[in-house]
Amino acid sequence: MTARSAGFGARLAEAVLARGPLCAGIDPHPGLLDAWGLPRDAGGLEKFALTAVDVLAERVAVVKPQSAFFEAFGAPGIAVLTRVQEHARAAGALVLLDVKRGDIGSTMGAYAGAYVADGAPLTADAITVSPYLGAGSLAQTVELARAAGRGVIVLARTSNPESAAVQNALLPNGKTVAQSIVDEVARWNEGVAPLGDVGVVVGATVPAGELDLGGLNGPVLAPGFGAQGATVADLRRVFGPGLPGVLPASSRDILRHGPDPVALREAVVRVQESLAGQGFADGGIGPISGPVLAT
Numbered sequence: 681m682t683a684r685s686a687g688f689g690a691r692l693a694e695a696v697l698a699r700g701p702l703c704a705g706i707d708p709h710p711g712l713l714d715a716w717g718l719p720r721d722a723g724g725l726e727k728f729a730l731t732a733v734d735v736l737a738e739r740v741a742v743v744k745p746q747s748a749f750f751e752a753f754g755a756p757g758i759a760v761l762t763r764v765q766e767h768a769r770a771a772g773a774l775v776l777l778d779v780k781r782g783d784i785g786s787t788m789g790a791y792a793g794a795y796v797a798d799g800a801p802l803t804a805d806a807i808t809v810s811p812y813l814g815a816g817s818l819a820q821t822v823e824l825a826r827a828a829g830r831g832v833i834v835l836a837r838t839s840n841p842e843s844a845a846v847q848n849a850l851l852p853n854g855k856t857v858a859q860s861i862v863d864e865v866a867r868w869n870e871g872v873a874p875l876g877d878v879g880v881v882v883g884a885t886v887p888a889g890e891l892d893l894g895g896l897n898g899p900v901l902a903p904g905f906g907a908q909g910a911t912v913a914d915l916r917r918v919f920g921p922g923l924p925g926v927l928p929a930s931s932r933d934i935l936r937h938g939p940d941p942v943a944l945r946e947a948v949v950r951v952q953e954s955l956a957g958q959g960f961a962d963g964g965i966g967p968i969s970g971p972v973l974a975t
């Protein structure tokens with residue numbers, strides 16, 4: 681076993697132990713800006729995102745800004761995103777930047793240089809990436825991220841209803857595409873302690889029994905919890921009783937309680953309590969000891 685005290689997996693394990701497993705998304709949808717009484721401009725975006733990060737980042741282990749909603753405002757939006765990332769990290773949360781990058785290997789290296797390599801200007805602790813140009817196209821990104829103590833979360837079985845057609849397609853070796861992605865990620869995490877730096881996305885909305893995550897040794901980001909309909913009971917149904925590596929992710933279902941910071945704070949605490957009440961990540965996060973998805 682390689683001890684990597686400064687690795688993303690280790691830092692994530694520590695954060696989950698201290699704060700619970702919830703990953704709070706910051707998705708400044710235009711409709712949410714309206715609901716918060718804010719203008720649909722860079723000023724409204726800034727007020728929304730900084731209010732959200734100030735409330736969320738001191739409570740949750742992971743904050744996940746969705747880059748698209750910031751990019752939509754051009755350079756001023758990116759400037760706001762940078763401040764959100766700085767505020768979140770200063771408040772002790774890990775930043776998982778949701779950018780879902782996917783390209784040929786050499787271009788992926790440039791994305792790593794933007795977000796997770798040493799000296800990356802848009803510093804995140806981890807980014808979401810798409811493996812659908814082939815898992816090998818991500819190898820350089822994984823290497824650069826890990827060398828900087830950062831991580832990568834790879835889409836495997838996503839929460840959207842369209843995902844099954846591609847991700848459950850069978851390969852000639854009899855595995856689904858999603859399972860083969862999980863197995864590739866497991867190889868990157870082999871021997872890393874206490875937890876690998878490369879995670880997968882498995883939506884909380886997917887049917888139980890599709891995937892074997894037993895050898896993953898890494899985090900499982902589970903979006904679809906909240907606004908897309910999945911409940912705490914669904915998380916249990918999909919991921920089984922152990923759940924040590926699962927990070928339930930929710931954005932709109934928490935953010936809709938703003939702009940009042942007190943109401944927003946109460947909403948996030950309620951979600952954290954509902955997860956704790958179900959024994960989520962009881963005793964922290966760690967390698968999963970058996971198949972996680974119930975059959």
Ligand SMILES: O=C(O)c1cc(=O)[nH]c(=O)n1[C@@H]1O[C@H](COP(=O)(O)O)[C@@H](O)[C@H]1O
Pocket residue numbers: 705707746778808837838839840881882883903904905906907908929930931932933
């Ligand atoms: O990578 C993601 O975060 C992600 C993967 C996935 O399978 N499904 C999914 O919804 N997401 C993201 O998670 C967030 C979900 O938002 P809510 O539905 O508002 O909780 C959005 O930012 C999505 O882009």
